[in-house]
Amino acid sequence: MNHAQKAEIFNKDEAKVNWHDKALWYVREKRDTAAHGVKGWEHLRDLASGIKAHVLSNLDEYLITFEKNAQKNGITVHWASNAEEHNKIVNKILADNNAKKVVKSKSMLTEECHLNPYLESKGIEVVDTDLGEYIVQIAKETPSHIVLPAIHKTKEEVDSLFQEHLGTTPSNGNPEYLTHEARKHLRAKFLEADAAITGVNFAIAETGGFVVCTNEGNADMGAHSAKIHIACMGMEKLIPKEAHLGIFLRLLARSATGQPITTYSSHFNKPGPESQMHIVIVDNGRTEQLSREDFRSSLHCIRCGxxxxxxxxxxxxxxxxxxxxxxxxxxxxxxxxxxxxxxxSLPFASTLCGSCSNVCPVKINIHEQLYKWRQLITKDVKQPFIKKTILKMTGKVLSNPKLYGFGGRSVRFILKYAPRFLVYSKLNAWGKARELPKIKNGNFDQWYKEKRKN
Amino acid sequence: MGKEEILRSVRKNKPTLIPLPEINLDTFNETIDLLANFKEKVALVGGTIKELSALNEIDREITKLFPNARNIVDCTKSSSLGTVSISDKTQPQDLEGVDLAIIPGAFGVAENGAIWISDDRFPIRILPFITKELLIVLEKKNVCLHLHDAYELLSKRDRSFGVFVSGPSKTADIEQCLVIGAQGALSLTVVLV
Known part of the structure; x- marks a missing residue:
C-alpha cells in the first residue's frame, strides 16, 4: 500500500484525525512561541546549518578525531557499515558480558536497524523505557512520530494495553495514573538490567564525548544502573566542538516541543567505575546519501520532529x-x-507548501528536495496510468494558449451542466470529501481585459 | 569490515571542504536580569524556587518542604538531615528507596532554567535520577545568560559525567497530557542562597 492508501485508512476515524491534527498543530504553536523568545534565533539556525554542512565536508577527519578522543577516555568505539553489522556488534557486546536483560532509551537508529527483534531472537529481553516507546512496544507497533512515538494512540487504548500488560485497574485513561504505573514497572526493569542501550543526540569530535537528551530521565536511569552502556549513533551526529552544543541545544527542544531545553541533557565522557561504555558508529546508507549533492543536506537533521x-x-x-x-x-x-x-509515494505526500523548511532548525530545504525526488521517481518508477495520462494532457494544454482557452471554456460548461455523478466521478480526487467551488462565467483573462478597458 | 570501508566511502562521497562558520556571540547578547529570568524559567519547566538568606536555614526549609522524607542523601555538607551515606562502593540498587537527594549546582542558565551538576559533586551517577525528590543548592551569583556562556564556563572542566537539569522528569506521551514525574525525579526544588 502506498502513502495515500494508508492515509485513507487513518482518515476513517474522523474524530481521531481531527484530534491528531490539532494536537500536533498545538506543538507547532508552542515551538513558535519558544523560538520567538530567543534573540538571534534565525542566526542560530544559520549557524547550525553551516556547522552541519562543514562537518559533512570533513566527516572522515572528524570521525577519526572523535574515535581517538573517545578511546582516550576509556570508551570502546565500534564501526558498522549497515544495520546487520550494527545488530551483530551490539549482540556481541552483550554476549561477551553474558548480558540477558537490556533497557533501551529512544533511538531512531536502533529502530532503523530493527535491533529489538534481532536481540529478542538471540534470547535477550529488550525493554523500551521511553513511555511512548514502551506503549508502542507492548502494542507491537512502531513509533508514528520520532519525538511523540505514541501520538496515534488514545488514552483509552493505553489504558487497556496497561491492564493487559501491567495489570492496572481500569482508569478511563487517566494519564497521571498510567504514567506512574509505568514508572513503577520500569524502575524495576532499570535496576535489574545488565546493559543499557541509548541513542546519541550529539557526538563531539573535540572531546570524544556525547550528549543524550530526554525529558523522562530514562536514558540516565538505564545508563547509570547497568554496568554496560551501549550508545548507538548515526555517523552524521558529529559536531566539531563542545561549544557548538550551545547552538544545537538551544534549537533542539524549542523546535521539538517548545520547551526551552529538555529536562535532562546528559554529557557522557567517561565510563563510570567498574562500568563499560561503548559507542557504535553506523553508516547504513548515510555515505550514499552524502554522495547525492541534491539530498546531502538531509543529513543535517537533528531529529526534532x-x-x-x-x-x-x-x-x-x-x-x-x-x-x-x-x-x-x-x-x-x-x-x-x-x-x-x-x-x-512519499515525496508526493506533500503540498510543497514549504512549512517544513521554514521551521527546520538546521535549515534543510525539505520541500525542494521533495520536489527533486519527484523528478527522479517519475523517471525511475512506473506511475499510475491515470496520473500519467492526465499530466501528459495537462502539459499539452498548458503549453498551447488556444487549447488552454478552449479547455477552460469546456470545463466550465461541463461543471455547470453535467450531472453530479459525472462531475464527482472517480477521476475527481479533489471532490472525494469536498465540494468544488461554484463555477462562474468567464475566466481571469476576460476579467483582466475588462478591467483594463475601464 | 566497518571502519576502513566507512572512511573510504566518506572520502569518496564528501563534497569539497566547506569552512566552519564564524560565531559572533554578540548577536545573542542581552542585558536582562539574570536571576529574575532564571527563576521564571525554573517555574516554567515545573521546578520550585526557594530563596534563603543564609545556607544554615536549609534544614528548616527541608523539614518544611519534605516532612515525610526519611532517606536523605546530602552531597552539599550543608544540611544535618542526611541519613543515608554513600561511597564509591554504593550500588545503584542500594538507592532505590532514597526520598531526597541534595546536590550542589555549579551554575544556572537564565534562558532555560537549566542547572549544571556533575559527578565530581555526587559520588554515584544515578543519584539525581533515582531519588524521589531532587533538591539543588545554587548560589544566586552563579547564573549565566545562555548556553553559549554555559559552555564557556564548562570548557575547562574535568570531563566525566555531567548533566543540565531543567525541572523534574516529565512526559506527555499519553494524549499529550503533561505528567510531572516520569522515570527520573518526581520533583525539583532549587534552593538559591
Missing part, C-alpha cells in the same frame, strides 16, 4: 501511513535514498 508537527499532510495522515522508520517530510526525503521503489 518540527517538520512533522507543521506538515498538513502528516497531521492528517498519521506517521504510520509513511511506512518508514522516520515519517513525515524529513522521512520522505531520507527514505527514497534507501529504497526508491518501496518509498516512491
Amino acid at each position: 518540527a517538520c512533522m508537527n507543521t506538515c498538513p499532510i502528516y497531521r492528517r495522515s498519521g506517521g504510520h501511513s509513511y511506512d518508514a522508520t522516520i515519517p513525515g517530510p524529513i522521512g520522505s526525503i531520507l527514505s527514497p535514498g534507501k529504497d526508491l521503489t518501496k518509498h516512491s
Whole structure:
C-alpha cells in the first residue's frame, strides 16, 4: 500500500484525525512561541546549518578525531557499515558480558536497524523505557512520530494495553495514573538490567564525548544502573566542538516541543567505575546519501520532529501511513535514498507548501528536495496510468494558449451542466470529501481585459 | 569490515571542504536580569524556587518542604538531615528507596532554567535520577545568560559525567497530557542562597 492508501485508512476515524491534527498543530504553536523568545534565533539556525554542512565536508577527519578522543577516555568505539553489522556488534557486546536483560532509551537508529527483534531472537529481553516507546512496544507497533512515538494512540487504548500488560485497574485513561504505573514497572526493569542501550543526540569530535537528551530521565536511569552502556549513533551526529552544543541545544527542544531545553541533557565522557561504555558508529546508507549533492543536506537533521508537527499532510495522515522508520517530510526525503521503489509515494505526500523548511532548525530545504525526488521517481518508477495520462494532457494544454482557452471554456460548461455523478466521478480526487467551488462565467483573462478597458 | 570501508566511502562521497562558520556571540547578547529570568524559567519547566538568606536555614526549609522524607542523601555538607551515606562502593540498587537527594549546582542558565551538576559533586551517577525528590543548592551569583556562556564556563572542566537539569522528569506521551514525574525525579526544588 502506498502513502495515500494508508492515509485513507487513518482518515476513517474522523474524530481521531481531527484530534491528531490539532494536537500536533498545538506543538507547532508552542515551538513558535519558544523560538520567538530567543534573540538571534534565525542566526542560530544559520549557524547550525553551516556547522552541519562543514562537518559533512570533513566527516572522515572528524570521525577519526572523535574515535581517538573517545578511546582516550576509556570508551570502546565500534564501526558498522549497515544495520546487520550494527545488530551483530551490539549482540556481541552483550554476549561477551553474558548480558540477558537490556533497557533501551529512544533511538531512531536502533529502530532503523530493527535491533529489538534481532536481540529478542538471540534470547535477550529488550525493554523500551521511553513511555511512548514502551506503549508502542507492548502494542507491537512502531513509533508514528520520532519525538511523540505514541501520538496515534488514545488514552483509552493505553489504558487497556496497561491492564493487559501491567495489570492496572481500569482508569478511563487517566494519564497521571498510567504514567506512574509505568514508572513503577520500569524502575524495576532499570535496576535489574545488565546493559543499557541509548541513542546519541550529539557526538563531539573535540572531546570524544556525547550528549543524550530526554525529558523522562530514562536514558540516565538505564545508563547509570547497568554496568554496560551501549550508545548507538548515526555517523552524521558529529559536531566539531563542545561549544557548538550551545547552538544545537538551544534549537533542539524549542523546535521539538517548545520547551526551552529538555529536562535532562546528559554529557557522557567517561565510563563510570567498574562500568563499560561503548559507542557504535553506523553508516547504513548515510555515505550514499552524502554522495547525492541534491539530498546531502538531509543529513543535517537533528531529529526534532518540527517538520512533522507543521506538515498538513502528516497531521492528517498519521506517521504510520509513511511506512518508514522516520515519517513525515524529513522521512520522505531520507527514505527514497534507501529504497526508491518501496518509498516512491512519499515525496508526493506533500503540498510543497514549504512549512517544513521554514521551521527546520538546521535549515534543510525539505520541500525542494521533495520536489527533486519527484523528478527522479517519475523517471525511475512506473506511475499510475491515470496520473500519467492526465499530466501528459495537462502539459499539452498548458503549453498551447488556444487549447488552454478552449479547455477552460469546456470545463466550465461541463461543471455547470453535467450531472453530479459525472462531475464527482472517480477521476475527481479533489471532490472525494469536498465540494468544488461554484463555477462562474468567464475566466481571469476576460476579467483582466475588462478591467483594463475601464 | 566497518571502519576502513566507512572512511573510504566518506572520502569518496564528501563534497569539497566547506569552512566552519564564524560565531559572533554578540548577536545573542542581552542585558536582562539574570536571576529574575532564571527563576521564571525554573517555574516554567515545573521546578520550585526557594530563596534563603543564609545556607544554615536549609534544614528548616527541608523539614518544611519534605516532612515525610526519611532517606536523605546530602552531597552539599550543608544540611544535618542526611541519613543515608554513600561511597564509591554504593550500588545503584542500594538507592532505590532514597526520598531526597541534595546536590550542589555549579551554575544556572537564565534562558532555560537549566542547572549544571556533575559527578565530581555526587559520588554515584544515578543519584539525581533515582531519588524521589531532587533538591539543588545554587548560589544566586552563579547564573549565566545562555548556553553559549554555559559552555564557556564548562570548557575547562574535568570531563566525566555531567548533566543540565531543567525541572523534574516529565512526559506527555499519553494524549499529550503533561505528567510531572516520569522515570527520573518526581520533583525539583532549587534552593538559591
